[in-house]
Amino acid sequence: MKKSGFPDEIQDGDLIAAADIGSNSFHLVVARYTHGELRVIDRLRESIRLAAGLRKDGTLARDKREAAFACLSRFGQRLAGFEASRVRAVATNTVRQLSTPQAFLLPAETALGHPIEVVSGREEARLIYLGVAHGLPLTDEKRLVVDIGGGSTEFIIGRGYEALERESLQVGCIASTLRFFEDGKITSRRWKQAQSEIAVELQQFGAHYRERGWSEAIGSSGTMKAIGGIVQASGWSDQGITAESLATLREALLRAGSTEQLSLPGLSSDRVGVIAGGVAILDAIFTTFDLARMNVCETAMREGLLYDMLGRALHTDSRGTSIGALAERYGIDPAQANRVSDTAGQLFEQAASGWSLDAQAQEMLHWCAQVHEIGLAIAHSQHHVHGAYIMANSDLAGFSRQEQAQFACILRSHRRRPDADTLRNLPPRMQPVTQRLTALLRLATLLHRARSDEQLPPIRLSTNESQMILELPSGWLENHPLTRIDLEQERDHLKQLGIKLVVGKAVNRSAAA
Numbered sequence: 084m085k086k087s088g089f090p091d092e093i094q095d096g097d098l099i100a101a102a103d104i105g106s107n108s109f110h111l112v113v114a115r116y117t118h119g120e121l122r123v124i125d126r127l128r129e130s131i132r133l134a135a136g137l138r139k140d141g142t143l144a145r146d147k148r149e150a151a152f153a154c155l156s157r158f159g160q161r162l163a164g165f166e167a168s169r170v171r172a173v174a175t176n177t178v179r180q181l182s183t184p185q186a187f188l189l190p191a192e193t194a195l196g197h198p199i200e201v202v203s204g205r206e207e208a209r210l211i212y213l214g215v216a217h218g219l220p221l222t223d224e225k226r227l228v229v230d231i232g233g234g235s236t237e238f239i240i241g242r243g244y245e246a247l248e249r250e251s252l253q254v255g256c257i258a259s260t261l262r263f264f265e266d267g268k269i270t271s272r273r274w275k276q277a278q279s280e281i282a283v284e285l286q287q288f289g290a291h292y293r294e295r296g297w298s299e300a301i302g303s304s305g306t307m308k309a310i311g312g313i314v315q316a317s318g319w320s321d322q323g324i325t326a327e328s329l330a331t332l333r334e335a336l337l338r339a340g341s342t343e344q345l346s347l348p349g350l351s352s353d354r355v356g357v358i359a360g361g362v363a364i365l366d367a368i369f370t371t372f373d374l375a376r377m378n379v380c381e382t383a384m385r386e387g388l389l390y391d392m393l394g395r396a397l398h399t400d401s402r403g404t405s406i407g408a409l410a411e412r413y414g415i416d417p418a419q420a421n422r423v424s425d426t427a428g429q430l431f432e433q434a435a436s437g438w439s440l441d442a443q444a445q446e447m448l449h450w451c452a453q454v455h456e457i458g459l460a461i462a463h464s465q466h467h468v469h470g471a472y473i474m475a476n477s478d479l480a481g482f483s484r485q486e487q488a489q490f491a492c493i494l495r496s497h498r499r500r501p502d503a504d505t506l507r508n509l510p511p512r513m514q515p516v517t518q519r520l521t522a523l524l525r526l527a528t529l530l531h532r533a534r535s536d537e538q539l540p541p542i543r544l545s546t547n548e549s550q551m552i553l554e555l556p557s558g559w560l561e562n563h564p565l566t567r568i569d570l571e572q573e574r575d576h577l578k579q580l581g582i583k584l585v586v587g588k589a590v591n592r593s594a595a596a
Contacts, residue, residue, distance in 0.1 A: 093169075093396040098124075100165060101388035102158055102172035104191075104199060106134035107233030107257055107357065108305060109151070111158045112385045121389055127161060129154045130353045133177040134234040134257040141182025148187065155194040162196060168443075171388050172199045173483070175207050176234030176255065185510060198512060200483030204251025208237035209401070209480050210387035212246040215303050217390050218382030224298040227372070230383065231306040231364050233257040233357070238288070240295050246480075248295060252284050256306045260360030267342040269359050274337065277360075281367035289371045300377040303384075306361035309354045311379040316349030323378035326369055333366055391481070402481035406450045409477065413460040415453070419534050424452035427527035430544050437546035438519045447486075448520045451493045455528060458494070471495035471505075485510055489517050497524045501579045518580045522551060525576070529569050550583045557588040 093099065093116050103110040113125040131154055136147025162170055174191075178184055178201050192199050202210070211230045219226075221243060228239040234255040240248040263277040302311065302324065310332065314320040317335075319328035332347075336359055339345045345355050368374070394400060410420065427448050434440065458470030475491035482490070492505045501521065509517055530539055543554040553570075560567040574584045 093393060097169065098165065099169045099389060099392055100162055100171075101385045101392070102155075102162075102170070102195065102197075102199075103383075103385040103388065104133075104151075104155075104172060104174040104178065105232055105384075106175060106177040106235070106255055107132055109154050109158070110385045111161060112389065113161070114389050116393065121393060123386075125161070127158060129157075132233065132257055132357070134255060135261065137177050137180055137234070141180060143177075143181060143187060148190075151187075152190055152194045155191055159194055159196040165197075167197060169392075170197045171392055172197050173207075173210070173384070173388060174199050174201045175384075176204070176232060176251075176253070179203070179484075180234070188510065192512075198510075200485060202483050203478065204235055204237065205249040205478050206480065206482065207235070207384060208239045208249035208251055209246045210391060211237050211303055211384045212239040212241045212249075212387070213244065213390050214382045214384055214387030215301055215380045216241060216244045217386060218380050219301070225296060227292070227297040227300045228303060228380075229300070229307070229365075229368060229377070230303040231256055231361050232304055236364055236368075238292065240292060240297055248288075248292065250288050250292075252287075254281055254284060254364055256357045256361035256364065258360070259364055260357045262360070263363060264342070264359045267356075269336050269340055269342070271337060274333070274363065274366075277363040278367050278370070281364055282371055285367060285371040293372065300372070300374050302365075302377045302379045303382070305354075306357075307365075307377075307379050308381075309350070309358060310362060310365060312349035313347050313358075314349075317347065323376050324365070325376050326374060329362070329366060329369055332362055336362060400446075400481065402446075402450070402479070402486075405479040405481055406453055409457065409473075409479070410454050413454075413457045413473070415456060416534075418536075419456065419531065420453045422531045422534075422536075423455060423524075423527045424449055426530055426539065426542075427452045427523055429542065430523045430526055433544040434519070434523060434546045434551070440516060440519060444516050444520060447489070447493075447516075448523060451490060451497070451520065451524055452527060455494060455497050455524060467495055467498045485513060489513050492517055493521045493524060496521045496580070497528060499576075501525075501576055503579050506580070518582065519546075522577055522580055522582050522584075525573065526551075526553070529573060530566065532565070532569065549581055550585065551577070552585045552587065554587050560586075 095117055097116050098113060100111065100113045108128055108130050111127040112123055114121040114123045131150050133147055133151060136144030172195055178187060181187055184201060188199055212228050215228050223242065225240055225242050228241065230237045232255045234257060236252050236254050238250045239246050263273050311324050314324055314328035314332055319331045335347060342355055342359060350358060431445055431448055457473055458466030461469040471491040471494045474494055475487055479487060488509060492509060495502050495505050506514055506517060540556045540559050545552045570586050577584045
């Protein structure tokens with residue numbers, strides 16, 4: 084199957100944009116691709132503090148919802164005229180924690196004018212590292228990168244542009260401030276409690292990270308830049324954040340006793356209310372990892388998104404690497420995967436126009452075909468169900484949560500009776516293409532049920548809004564009775580997807596002439 088990441092390659096002079104919908108701040112960065120490099124030409128940032136509006140029942144306070152939508156509307160104005168393939172918007176921890184994310188995402192996407200992906204904590208970590216790595220001199224040495232966000236903190240050990248280890252903890256500057264210093268008071272007892280509880284979380288992977296080792300520790304994000312700015316403006320550190328300067332900052336917070344009394348050089352007004360939680364997290368990190376110094380990097384996840392987009396356009400898509408690794412890990416039969424993939428690709432090319440399917444849909448169909456039998460690693464019975472579970476719950480670099488849900492939906496319904504409920508649970512914008520890709524994969528797997536190298540006859544497929552017309556050479560189905568019965572049954576199955584299948588005999592045009 085021919086594969087391409089975007090409908091058009093990124094050309095010299097093209098603009099691309101990335102929106103980071105974080106738990107503390109929303110960021111938009113616009114860059115121009117020129118002479119093989121990305122040059123940032125515009126940045127927008129607004130402090131929304133979305134995490135502060137997250138209720139225990141997983142709903143979001145009305146004022147935070149309205150502030151978020153208003154900000155995204157302003158971002159949308161800046162993005163007016165951008166092609167969909169040139170914009171990526173990603174939401175992180177707070178949106179991950181919502182009980183009904185779609186209730187937020189639908190109006191948010193309308194305000195922004197572009198789809199919004201929700202990424203897992205580990206995918207967020209990968210994107211952060213990609214942004215940091217491109218903002219620093221390239222080296223073969225390993226680096227520890229830490230990003231304290233509003234709702235979560237990501238930890239990455241990487242080398243070059245590759246993230247070797249990725250972790251994400253549910254501790255962030257807003258969440259930790261609300262948890263340990265909700266009324267603004269900062270006391271020694273509360274600080275010790277914060278250190279103890281955060282250290283317990285860090286123990287999950289702290290020993291493993293120390294064993295892997297690193298030559299340099301890097302801090303990314305607004306919290307790190309804020310702390311670095313304070314210790315340098317106060318004269319406590321000449322470069323980066325040292326263990327001594329962090330200890331001095333901690334004592335300054337304890338002396339102040341409350342956020343209302345805080346007055347520190349370099350501390351901006353929009354950081355006063357959340358700095359205690361951020362410093363408490365960093366204090367625990369320095370202790371757990373026995374750090375002497377952490378340098379601060381200017382780049383973060385939003386830059387990582389830009390470089391990830393560039394990689395997809397230049398055919399170095401991390402999602403393809405993830406699928407290849409998954410196929411190898413679960414022992415996929417490569418011959419059968421390639422048979423199904425090739426036929427699915429031929430069907431796609433004939434169906435694409437009638438069904439308005441683009442290159443990204445083509446890529447998704449190819450990946451689904453490559454691992455459609457992944458569930459066989461668990462059991463043959465219900466292997467499509469097992470495969471869907473694996474896809475929905477695996478840690479797949481490059482994929483958003485919505486993409487993994489779409490992937491799982493297609494695998495769940497690629498054989499037997501389609502599961503219409505899983506389709507309805509997808510974001511509405513993804514349902515039509517998922518329905519159609521499922522139908523194409525079903526036909527491809529049906530035609531290769533024999534798992535043989537016997538060449539298929541010429542196949543014609545035409546489509547319209549809710550119909551597939553499949554034409555096979557006269558006499559072929561009579562000689563393949565199992566396939567004929569399977570196609571008769573397939574008519575009933577595809578009705579569950581809202582698609583009518585019509586099977587006919589192709590006209591021998593040369594004979595007719």
